[in-house]
Amino acid sequence: RKEVEQDPGPFNVPEGATVAFNCTYSNSASQSFFWYRQDCRKEPKLLMSVYSSGNEDGRFTAQLNRASQYISLLIRDSKLSDSATYLCVVLRGVYNNNDMRFGAGTRLTVKP
């Protein structure tokens, strides 16, 4: 079993749709959580961090459930430009220990 598992996708949605991605992690000692975005043939870039209380950035909402070891990303009012692969990232360890593990990614295509 992989340490970080995501919905395999792909997700094909129309513009304006709401779409949610799920991610689970197996290492209960994991400390920090992120969603990265990766465009086709480009490098991953940080989309947003995920906080225990849940956090929102415009149309994007991230949530964390430590008890269930589950992370989610919700995208509202999808835009064509949201088409990309979304990577769930877990940071093991404590302060000063930047051990980052990635999920396989969920591919999203937003269609007109």
Place this chain on the structure above:
Amino acid sequence: EAGVVQSPRYKIIEKKQPVAFWCNPISGHNTLYWYLQNLGQGPELLIRYENEEAVDDSQLPKDRFSAERLKGVDSTLKIQPAELGDSAVYLCASSRSGTGSTEAFFGQGTRLTVV
């Protein structure tokens, strides 16, 4: 501020040949990662450095892969000899540990094709 710089961007080699990749992290970033990414998969960690020390190389295939980060700045990853299955994108990333900010910045990667 310059980002993470990797070279070369593309490399095509014959199997059994050696190959080397170079990475220059963002200035001041003490953590450096090498990841391997296959098509349709997420990045998989090969090795992580904290300054010049390799703190996690458990997933580095040491029979053919080697890495170094002299002086705790730039780094090279080498494969010798390359195999067909090594064809992938090799990503370098860096982050600043110890400041509460753990965002990792990636280079554009080196796309390796072994024929």
